[in-house]
Structures are given as structure tokens and as C-alpha cells.
Amino acid sequence: MPTPTKTAWWSRSRGLPADAHASWLASMRESPGRTPRILAWAGEGERLAIGSPAVLSTGGVAGWQHVGWHEIERGGWNDELRRLSWVRLDGRRGEVELAEPGRLPELFRERVEATIVVRQFVPLAGERGVTISARRPLDGGGPLLWHTSLTRGLSWQTAGVQEAVDDALAATRSEFDMR
Template sequence: MATSTRTRWWSRSRGLPADAHAGWLTSLREEPGRPARILAWAGEDDRFVVGSPAVLSTGGGAGWQHVGWHEIERGGWNDELRRLSWVRLDGRRGEVELAEPGRLPELFRERVEATIVVRQFVALAGDRGVTVSARRPLAGGGPLVWHTSLTRGLSWQTPGVREAVDDALAQTRAEFDMR
């Protein structure tokens, strides 16, 4: 009977190659309060994507980047392009191509949605407006992160928009804090 060199599914690395797992663990431990548990992963050669309870990690070897699920405003899997992409709350974008995504697309959607505590649309001009949201980190506690996003057709440069958004944010926060 041949001995398998693959890691058992129930192991800590969940099948992630040993060197990639070691680099990921080392990098993740530099950011306290983030559980080092793999929920799903994909990748090949020396580039990987790892989904853990608190973060989405991309990289390989000693070069890993971690994004808290609560920092991702939107994104998802494009099956035609075989690409997982996202936009962070600060506008930075990320993407990774995956030949075999496994469970990552579902995990991505579930984890990002799990961070949303409040999401409220406030109309400013007809069907145009702002979405006010509060997000929570999925590990280590921490304060809610409040964010506003304008719908298409509105611009921060339009006179009065910034003030209207500030009012909508203040109202939503006051309403939420009273609950």
C-alpha cells in the first residue's frame, strides 16, 4: 500500500503545502487577534489564497497580505474569468485568478456578509443616495467601522452631497446607538 504525501483533510493546514502554511502562519501571527485556522484555500505553485475566520490572505512563502473581511466593501467570484476580486472600504482593489477556486467563492460571500451589522440606504436625490453601513471585525472584537458609499450618478464634488451624507451617517449612527 502506497503512503500518501498529502496532508489529511482534518489537519491544521487543511492540505495547504507545508511551506506555504508555515509562511502564512508566521505572517498572520504578526497581526495579533487573528485566528490561524484555515476555512478554505486555493492556489498553485507558490501563490495561494487562504480564507480564515477573520481574514482573506493572499501570497506565498514569506510574502503574505491579509485583509480583514470587514475591510472588504464588495467583491466576488467571476466564473467566466476564473477570478476572485474585491474592493476595500478605502477604494483599493485586489484580485486573484484561480484555476480551481474550491469553496473560496462561497466562503468569501459568507464572511463579508457576516461583518455587516447595519446597512441602510438613504435617498438623497430620487433613487440616488448613499448606503450607510457599519461593519465589525470577525475576530478580536474592536469597534464598528462605519462607512458610506454613494450610488452611481452622485459625486462627492456635487455641492451639498458631502453635507447630506454626513447627516445621513449621523442619523443612522444615532438610530443604531439607541437600539
């Protein structure tokens, strides 16, 4: 009978409890193309967060939610609240409370920034305008995701704003020739 071996600190699970690691791996395998490699993790029980090369995973043994780094518009770590929070490109919000965040906030910043291929501000009315960005999935698949975000003081309901944003987006896309 083989002797069980201890898992080294540099192993694939990087110290994540075995049941959480197994459930996370199973969840990641449901979406082909995702690399099930842990870069950083934090939390305990059902309040876990795992950063892998292409996605941020939150949850625990009972279930996981995955969001691609390229889908996160903004977010970060709030040390006072002990919370990692984010806003996705589609406006949905997410957060996870972590008593000891470890390296996860740093990884969060690095991975989100790594997805940005283009970020350009286009003024529409003085200091107000639109930020146009193109994001790439870090799993190596899929097209660029183009996104527009208005600054404060501008509204999509204001006459002419949608047309101006559409024109600015078209010009930016043609300038970078990334369709």
C-alpha cells in the same frame, strides 16, 4: 526514534503545502488576535488564497497580504476569468486568479456578509442616494467601521452632498446607537 505520522485531510493545514502553511502561519502571528485557522484555500505556488475566520490572505511562501473581511466593501468570483476580486472600503482593489477555487468563493461571500451589522440606503435625490454601513471585525476586536458609498449619478464634489451624507450618517448612527 518516533515514526512520522501522515497528516489527515481534516488537519490544521487542510492539505495546504507545508512550506506555504508555515509561511502563512508566521505571517498571521505578526498580527496578534488573528485566529490562524484555515476555513478554505485555493491556488498553487505564489497564487494562493486562504480564508480564515477573520481575514482573506493572498500570496505564497515569498510573502502574504491579509485583508480583514470587514474591510471588503464588495467583490466576488468571476467564473469566466477564474478570478476572485474585491474592492476595499478605502477603494483599493485586490484580486487573485485561481484555476480551481474550491469553496473559497462561497466562503468569501459568507464572511463578507457576516461583517455587516447595519446596511441602510438613504435617498438624497430621487433614486440616487447613499448606502451607509457598519462593519465589525470578525476577530472580535476593534470598533465598528462606518462607511458611506454614493450611488451612481452623485458626486462628493456636488454642492450639499457631503453635508447630506454627514447628516444621514449621524441619524443612522444615533438610530442604531452604535458609536
